[in-house]
Amino acid sequence: ASLHGVIPAAGTGSRMAADRPKQYLQIGGHTLLEISAQTLLRVPGMASLTIALHPQDDRARGLPLLQDPRIRFTVGGEERADSVLAALLAITGTEDDWVLVHDAARPGLPLAAAQRLIERVLAAGRGGILALPLVDTIKRADREGLIEATLERDRLWRAQTPQMFRLGELTAALQQAAASGQGVTDEASAMELAGHPVQLVPGSPANLKVTLPEDLALAAWYLGAKEG
Numbered sequence: 001a002s003l004h005g006v007i008p009a010a011g012t013g014s015r016m017a018a019d020r021p022k023q024y025l026q027i028g029g030h031t032l033l034e035i036s037a038q039t040l041l042r043v044p045g046m047a048s049l050t051i052a053l054h055p056q057d058d059r060a061r062g063l064p065l066l067q068d069p070r071i072r073f074t075v076g077g078e079e080r081a082d083s084v085l086a087a088l089l090a091i092t093g094t095e096d097d098w099v100l101v102h103d104a105a106r107p108g109l110p111l112a113a114a115q116r117l118i119e120r121v122l123a124a125g126r127g128g129i130l131a132l133p134l135v136d137t138i139k140r141a142d143r144e145g146l147i148e149a150t151l152e153r154d155r156l157w158r159a160q161t162p163q164m165f166r167l168g169e170l171t172a173a174l175q176q177a178a179a180s181g182q183g184v185t186d187e188a189s190a191m192e193l194a195g196h197p198v199q200l201v202p203g204s205p206a207n208l209k210v211t212l213p214e215d216l217a218l219a220a221w222y223l224g225a226k227e228g
């Protein structure tokens with residue numbers, strides 16, 4: 001089975017509120033999208049990389065680090081899951097190939113963390129995702145902001161990407177989720193809904209998702225480079 005990469009990069013970055021979608025902000029002279037793509041392309045055995053772009057914004061095609069012949073572009077959709085599904089459908093591969101889905105907005109992914117995920121998934125023969133155990137005590141609130149319960153922290157994780165699944169199973173799971181009208185914010189959610197087991201593999205704090213304005217400086221710090 002081959003290994004393929006997918007990067008959803010069709011979002012608008014509304015919470016970042018920058019002058020452009022956050023995947024086109026720069027660290028060390030390269031866009032977040034280029035940095036994320038470069039890491040996936042360095043994964044041993046990566047056969048192809050499909051990047052989903054916003055239909056009205058194809059500036060990615062001209063970026064210097066996105067000229068690798070393994071890269072192809074596709075048009076993303078309304079929600080992240082739509083963009084991922086569009087990319088999966090554009091892959092030339094077989095059902096039992098593996099696909100690694102990684103957010104453009106996570107430029108700090110250490111190559112070693114990606115390799116850890118791949119090793120664990122291939123060894124177990126079932127899908128998995130990078131995730132971080134929670135450090136804070138977690139409260140569930142009612143609508144008035146009063147604490148309803150304190151959750152069992154030992155069993156709670158923050159999902160990251162990459163998320164790695166069989167191409168055929170993930171495509172079917174995302175199609176099923178879309179048909180059922182269930183909104184899913186990551187691939188694992190779709191696989192869970194379809195009844196598949198998903199392994200949690202320890203990720204990295206460096207692999208934060210750039211979401212709010214203050215996150216860019218933190219991502220730059222982890223990368224040992226400057227914003228811009």
Ligand code: CTP
Nearest residue numbers: 008009010011012013014015078079080083104
């Ligand atoms: N994404 C996508 N297609 C969408 C929405 C999001 O490909 N319709 C991508 C983003 O470009 C990003 C990743 O999915 O790389 C993670 O999503 P998120 O952090 O939510 O990015 P945005 O949707 O762009 O940001 P926001 O939710 O703040 O608008």
Ligand code: MG
Nearest residue numbers: 011012013080
């Ligand atoms: Mg979003």
